[in-house]
Amino acid sequence: MDDQKPGLKAIVEAAKQAPGRGLPPVHLWNPEHCGEIDIVIRRDGVWMHEGSPIGREALVRLFSTVLRKDPDGYHLVTPVEKLKIAVEDLPFRAVAVRRDGDDLILTTDVGDEVRAGEADAIVVETDPETGEPAPRVHVRRDLWARITRSVFYELVEMAEEVDGRLVVRSGGRAFSLGAVA
Incomplete structure (x- = not known):
């Protein structure tokens, strides 16, 4: 996760705005769909990135604050990007x-x-x-x-x-x- 792709970097930055100020208003953001990112939330609750578990709890918490469910599935959303992820059961x-x-x-x-x-x-x-x-x-x-x-x-x-x-x-x-x- 250290060599973050541009989309992942934007998600991390948007999510960092949440601590101490409540959750980001992802329901108000309507960015362009930017594609998919290889993040899967497994049935057992483990968040995976490119086939490996995301081991940093703080990063998983950060991502969870910018998670949104739209009619076409789950997305990590920032004011400027929307990336689809996979969820096996519930997030x-x-x-x-x-x-x-x-x-x-x-x-x-x-x-x-x-x-x-x-x-x-x-x-x-x-x-x-x-x-x-x-x-x-x-x-x-x-x-x-x-x-x-x-x-x-x-x-x-x-x-x-x-x-x-x-x-x-x-x-x-x-x-x-x-x-x-």
Whole structure:
């Protein structure tokens, strides 16, 4: 990653504007599509560049702040460039959960904290063939985090049974985790 291509350099510079000032307004930027960059966010949450893991957590966090999902896929976006990347599942993983009063706070693998509620829903879809749950939580705009198995188990432990379903409450909403077996 040291010999950065021009597009990668611009992405790093745009993302550096985020610390201490919130997230960059990528939803307001409409640059020309500049092609693709060989970055893949694997199903397990590892960010890869040209076939190698991006080992610097700070760089992954930086890239995550300029990530946007458009109708044609995921892109790293700056005010002047838009580069398409590949995402195997969802771009983030929810790797921790804690209670804050009546609310659930989920933390992603890139350091975002999400207070589950009206704006940031917990959704659990079930694979029709295997019956396996596929839980996710909304992070921002059209970006979601896959809830890891261990965090899902924690949510199940916090759940109450309501009409044959396991339910957790947060942000004034009830979120179904699935039917009681």
